Every structure is written in structure tokens, then in C-alpha cells.
Amino acid sequence: MKKTVTTLADGRELIYYDSRDDAVRDAVDPRPLTPVVSRSEIRHDELTGDPVAIASHRQARTYQPPADACPLCPGRDGHESEIPAAEYEVVVFENRFPSLSGGLGRCEVVCFTDDHTASFADLTEEQARLVLDAWTDRTAELSALPDIEQVYCFENRGQEIGVTLPHSHGQIYAFPYVTPRTARMRGRLDEHRAATGRNLFDDVVARELADGERIVLETEHWIAFVPYAAHWPYEVHLYPRRRVPDLLALDEAARTEFAQVYLELLRRFDRLFGPDEPPTPYIAAWHQAPFTDARREDFGLHLELFTVRRASGKLKFLAGTESGMGAFMNDVRPEDAARRIREVAST
Structure with a gap:
């Protein structure tokens, strides 16, 4: 596995995971983005003690865009995307609308494939193994951050679940507390x-x-x-x-x-x-x-x-x-x- 770390136009981290050692990832994010300003707040339910993240900035997140405006598709043919490369295997990047932010944890998006119509079940065994390697690498990296107690890798699939982007992807949350x-x-x-x-x-x-x-x-x-x-x-x-x-x-x-x-x-x-x-x-x-x-x-x-x-x-x-x-x-x-x-x- 080859890992290439770069940044998006607003300074968020983006990481390519490739099965080929000769993969070159030098595409630059051309979007005129300003740095993301978001700060979550963690409150505790007084009756149960459960932590609750308050993240009002997420109200503005992208919701069910058309295929030609998908932010998880490759940035080819002038298409503005969170992923500037013309093609990719597996990509992880910091969420632009994180539930946990401002030093209180971290949220990342994991794109399993650059094919807009494919699901995880459509992947080959080699592609699925690369996703597992990416999950493992992110678990290692995120667990080493200050004040992180738990790393949670997951996928929500389907609009019935509440997915806002149909392109096959998952997320990783680095929690500053142990989940209930x-x-x-x-x-x-x-x-x-x-x-x-x-x-x-x-x-x-x-x-x-x-x-x-x-x-x-x-x-x-x-x-x-x-x-x-x-x-x-x-x-x-x-x-x-x-x-x-x-x-x-x-x-x-x-x-x-x-x-x-x-x-x-x-x-x-x-x-x-x-x-x-x-x-x-x-x-x-x-x-x-x-x-x-x-x-x-x-x-x-x-x-x-x-x-x-x-x-x-x-x-x-x-x-x-x-x-x-x-x-x-x-x-x-x-x-x-x-x-x-x-x-x-x-x-």
C-alpha cells in the first residue's frame, strides 16, 4: 500500500491510498476555498451522563446533490470535487462539515471507490482489502492524537439510513470520550x-x-x-x-x-x-x-x-x-x- 498525504485548498488533510507503489498523486485542489470555521460543543445529559455533540454548522452540509455535482467523484473535466485527482482507489479526507471539531475530536470521510454508481459490495477483494488497510492506518494515526479515546470506522448506506451523499463512502470518528x-x-x-x-x-x-x-x-x-x-x-x-x-x-x-x-x-x-x-x-x-x-x-x-x-x-x-x-x-x-x-x- 502506498500512502500519499496532501491538503485541500482550505487546509484540510487529504490522503490517497493506492495498491500500486508507482502511483503519483500530485493534483492540486483548484477551488477558491476559505478555511473551514467550525467548532463543536460537547454537553452531557444530566439524567444519563451521555455526551452529546452540538454541531449547528452541519445544517449547511451538502444534501443529495445530482451526480454531476457529486463532491466525492474525481475532479476531472472541470468538475469541482473534494478529491482533485482524475481517478483514485481509496481516499480519506477531513470532513468539511464535521460533527466533532475545534479540538474536540475529528471526523473523516472514506471514499471506497471513484465509481459513483458502485457500492462496497461491488468492490473486488483487492479493493476491499485496501479499504481495510486504510481503516487500520487511520485508526493508528487518529488514536495517537491528543485527547482521543476511541476510533470508530463505519458506513451508512442508503437514503433510508439518512445518507446525504449517494457516492459509496464511510466515515471515521475520533471521539474525545468513550461512546455510551x-x-x-x-x-x-x-x-x-x-x-x-x-x-x-x-x-x-x-x-x-x-x-x-x-x-x-x-x-x-x-x-x-x-x-x-x-x-x-x-x-x-x-x-x-x-x-x-x-x-x-x-x-x-x-x-x-x-x-x-x-x-x-x-x-x-x-x-x-x-x-x-x-x-x-x-x-x-x-x-x-x-x-x-x-x-x-x-x-x-x-x-x-x-x-x-x-x-x-x-x-x-x-x-x-x-x-x-x-x-x-x-x-x-x-x-x-x-x-x-x-x-x-x-x-
Whole structure:
């Protein structure tokens, strides 16, 4: 992998990741941009203690532009873009409308391909591996910044999820705090250790392997299953068989096999509801150990992939119980979801 670091016209960092060592990235951003002025504020919910980022400048962010005005397409033929190169493989750049800014964390955009119409599932295994390498590199770089506690790599796919740019991309958030969901996992991990003397993540994976009914995919280095108490109609958790705390700790064998496994899962998601259904909206979320955690080696790196579509033409909305009380109600039995995900496996 070759990494080329440059800057955009307003001073934001842009990084090219190339599979070729001879790739030359010398395009200059021609736009007359002024430096971005944005400052987030982090407040805490007095009743729960949860942090909330206030980022009012994001109201002006680009929303569903036409294809010929896409800011993530290459900057060719006079097209003004966030990416000045005429073509690219994988690109990461600082978000122009960040949720976390002003010294309170950092937000980056990850472009998986320069093809405006392609999705992650359309990538080759080599392209998907390059994305994994980019995620890993950014995790290393961002975790070294002052006051960063957690690095979160994720993809939102589909307008139903709330995506504002249709071009295939993800994001990386470097949080100056441990996110509430991770903090709850951390607490459960400690409780389980105190009660049993064992690791919670290890026990979850062992139980799924022993039960077998919710397993959807197994390889030498990865295991994917629908969780026992899935929140979402179709939800898959992907774990490396060897527990590691973060992307940096994955060995080469697991990294090599990841692309095949992940692409298969994404392609199955697109076949869940039949050939006439539009592409399945989903969120794919990497859970990594906080870098400030003294016991971070106990944490189990995993990816959670889920969709808000519960049936053909029907979405799972977060209604009163979920949005108001955080009490999830799932319309699809996890064992039935797992069976369906196995049914649509590639042949």
C-alpha cells in the first residue's frame, strides 16, 4: 500500500491510498476555498451522563446533490470535487462539515471507490482489502492524537439510513470520550469477568458456535452470526476467531480473508428481499477498544452489520419504545433471520 498525504485548498488533510507503489498523486485542489470555521460543543445529559455533540454548522452540509455535482467523484473535466485527482482507489479526507471539531475530536470521510454508481459490495477483494488497510492506518494515526479515546470506522448506506451523499463512502470518528454503547459493553465485560472469571466476548462466540442455529458464515479466521437478542430485523455480528482489541491487532491471515468474508455478507444483504427490491440500506459499524482503557486487551473487536428494512417495502422505524425508552422490539426472530441470510448465500 502506498500512502500519499496532501491538503485541500482550505487546509484540510487529504490522503490517497493506492495498491500500486508507482502511483503519483500530485493534483492540486483548484477551488477558491476559505478555511473551514467550525467548532463543536460537547454537553452531557444530566439524567444519563451521555455526551452529546452540538454541531449547528452541519445544517449547511451538502444534501443529495445530482451526480454531476457529486463532491466525492474525481475532479476531472472541470468538475469541482473534494478529491482533485482524475481517478483514485481509496481516499480519506477531513470532513468539511464535521460533527466533532475545534479540538474536540475529528471526523473523516472514506471514499471506497471513484465509481459513483458502485457500492462496497461491488468492490473486488483487492479493493476491499485496501479499504481495510486504510481503516487500520487511520485508526493508528487518529488514536495517537491528543485527547482521543476511541476510533470508530463505519458506513451508512442508503437514503433510508439518512445518507446525504449517494457516492459509496464511510466515515471515521475520533471521539474525545468513550461512546455510551462501548461504555455499556465495557461494564458488562467487567461484570462477566467478576461473576465467571471468563471473557464475555469469548463466551458469546463460543455459545454461538455451540448452538449453531444463528451462525451464517464460518471461515478459518472469521465467524458471522445473528446475535441472540438482535435489535434489528436483519443483523449480523462478524468476529475474528482470535480475539483482538482493534484493527491494528489483526494478523495477516485474518486481514487477507476479511475481504472475501465481508463482501459475501454485503452481497447476501442485497439478496435478502428479492431481485426487485432496491439495494438494502445498512449500517456497518466497527467496534474497537477505547485506546485509554487499561484493560483494553479484554475487548473483542467486531463488526456489526444491520439493516432497517424488515420486509419487502417495509422499514423498521425507531418508534416510541426504541426512541423514547431505548427498549427495542424486533419483528423478526433472530433464528429466522439467520436462516434467511444462509439461504441467500452465493452459489
